[in-house]
Amino acid sequence: MNSEEEFYDAETGLESDDSGEVSFKDALVLEHKQAATQENGVWERRKTLPAEMISRNNFSVWSILKKCIGMELSKIAMPVEFNEPLSFLQRISEYMEHTQLIHKACTLSDSIDRMQVVAAFAVSAVASQWERTGKPFNPLLGETYELIREDEGYRLISEQVSHHPPVSAFHAQSLKQEFEFHGSIYPKLKFWGKSVEAEPKGTMTLELLKHKEAYTWINPMCCVHNIILGKLWIEQYGTVEIVNHSTGDKCVLNFKPCGMFGKELHKVEGYIQDKSKKKRRVIYGKWTECMYSVDPKVYEAYKKTGGDSKKLRQEQSCEGEEADEMPEVQDTVTVIPGSALLWRMTPPPANSAQMYSFTSFAMTLNELEPGMERLMASTDCRLRPDIRAMENGDIESANTEKERLEEKQRASRRDRSKDEEEWSTRWFNLGTNPHTGAEDWLYTGGYFDRNYADCPSIY
Template sequence: MNSEEEFYDAETGETLLSEFTLYKSYLVQMCTRKTLPAEMISRHNFSVWSILKKCIGMELSKIAMPVVFNEPLSFLQRISEYMEHTNLIHKACSLSDSIDRMQVVAAFAVSAVASQWERTGKPFNPLLGETYELTREDEGYRLISEQVSHHPPISAFHAQSLKQEFEFHGSIYPKLKFWGKSVEAEPKGIMTLELLKHKEVYTWTNPMCCVHNIILGKLWIEQYGTVEIVNHRTGDKCVLNFKPCGMFGKELHKVEGHIQDKSKKKRRVIYGKWTECMYSMDPKVYEAYKKSDKKTGGDSKKLKPVSEYSLFSEESDEMPEVQETVTVIPGSALLWRILPRPADSAQMYNFTSFAMTLNELEPGMERLLAPTDCRLRPDIRAMENGDMDSSSTEKERLEEKQRASRRERSVDEEEWSTSWFQLGTNPHTGAEDWLYTGGYFDRNYTDCPSIY
């Protein structure tokens, strides 16, 4: 069957050739929404302390949180935000030199986490079997993701170029821990990017993310840790250091690193901020600049110390001063710059323009999407529309439906069966991974579970 020509009704299994035109129209018109139907509800009158005070040091995936602390997206939709800067993958595909490709892939890896800046709302936990598809003909790709496990929560995704230029996939095991005043998110799982024309495979893991002042004060986010990107064909490697805030807050949002070839010779230096932009330059020029900068004293501006973090202090972790402009070193080449956010982003969960479109449901799409798609979740839809009471009621109903299904499977000694991904071994890393089995875009959803 040609997946570009035939579709199936999710309920009847009937072929819908007549709806191909509708689907193509949807692809052309999609991602036009500039705002959400309703502004976010203020969280000032809600206290999370009564829920979290017994959870210090615990993993939070099993803790039920009020919907007011959510944002109206599923975690599967949040994952799809990795694709916001797909133009960087297309750029990497077009380059002939492997080092040039690596530095653009590094910029893509940084850009993939940039949307988290000021996004302090928690995405909805996906239900077991939940899916999300995103097709962007204008950007030349399509993506499918599925919640393949509930305990522990595991989300798998697979994106592919419409012109067979690349594949990008991974499975994510998010670990959330509460440390008294902050929540730390460890996005376990390996990202794999395949540039098919060059027969290259790149792998990396994402940095740690921490949301400060969960209990008191202004919420702020930092990302930190070492990200190592490996080109498995050439042996080239990029090491990126996402810097923690530090005592004076001087390092907040900064990313610095280098690219080395298989002989471990440094070929390029990478620097910038994950909230703003990334640059590349020659290592010798970079070192000379750093030496000169030290002699002249560098930035003489006095910075106010950031109070040491204390888990149980009654004071908040003060957000350090941030100068969002990166100092551009002469001879640098711009790799990536973040897109400006919509004017009303602060009232819309700090969404990017890309995020604004992810839950959009055009007329007629219901007949084309899998019945498990996030866009059809009533609790998320209600929250997006500003109906928090309905959102909370629906969230509780869906969670109870999921628990009842789990009890039924236990009685029948029946194992859960995934629809589009299968547990296997990543051929490039040898690590356990959830791999796409294909077939989703054939549009035959008759065997999809009823989860809503």
């Protein structure tokens, strides 16, 4: 096993429509038609994985983590059995699952209306983590992932730009030049005996080009409970501030911790204020389910009357003696009269529990579309043999290939050190986020020109 492996939980140029990507798009559509096997002649995205999730019953995380209590999990080797068959770069792309919210924000004329939809998008970006207790594969240095969704009107490129510390950069852009969404992520993890806590490092930046607006925020904290004993479960908590750098509007969202009796599990509450700090809307809901918006006066009046309070069916502490028991999830969010629905989570597919708790969107991320293999970069993680083997249910091959790739990466690092060479990123450069002034990895453009002759051999 690689002692230098990073343990993850589970995170500029805009080419015009006459760039090299269009010729690729045309070629891809043509190959889709040629390779289609469905009766209607149209290629369809898959709805299941090639094999069901492997059992983790015979493996002990405790044997690996017992010496790491209170430490940052930056160099802990984890067996492949605790992974899910996706790279962390693919996991990042799940931020785009609810891209329709960005498209909606682009159509709205009022900045407060846009902010509340952007807030819903920020919440939706972490929603797919619910019940995703397998860790994604650590990207190799130089690994990439591209995602083109013509049906959703965007394309995305991500790259592993650093190994120590591990940093993943991504850039998504509208095919019609309506928005850009980008960031660089370095999750800092610690093991606390019964749980693993992930502190999100890295700023999310959403630019609505038509409105000349830029929004930034940092994702909430994430905690995976019952690492040693009991059923694994996830909570998100912490304050998320979304800032509109063009108007001065701000949205403050409180992802509430579970609490002693589980009353606040999954709840998100917050407000939108304008540049004069006047509260304009109240936002509430659950990050696992839905988000609503309501007038602040209506919200306060509802709270003063006690609302439609319901007694918990079972008051159950989050701090059990043997395990951090997950409180019973309440059926729905209690909707305050006069509220507007901003977003609702797409129900998971029926076979999700047998497929690593993937959403329908996640199920498609490691799929190789017809003709795509010869067109994309050789560094794309869909070409990784260890992830592909795990997806196919071949754990022995997955472990063998994982160890081979890790040794190849170590050998490459030794060679660079001997020759006093530094690694050069391909698609992103370290710079300054123009909206926050903070250091950030920014997309340099050119990926979709399809010139990959100098891509490194990492697999």
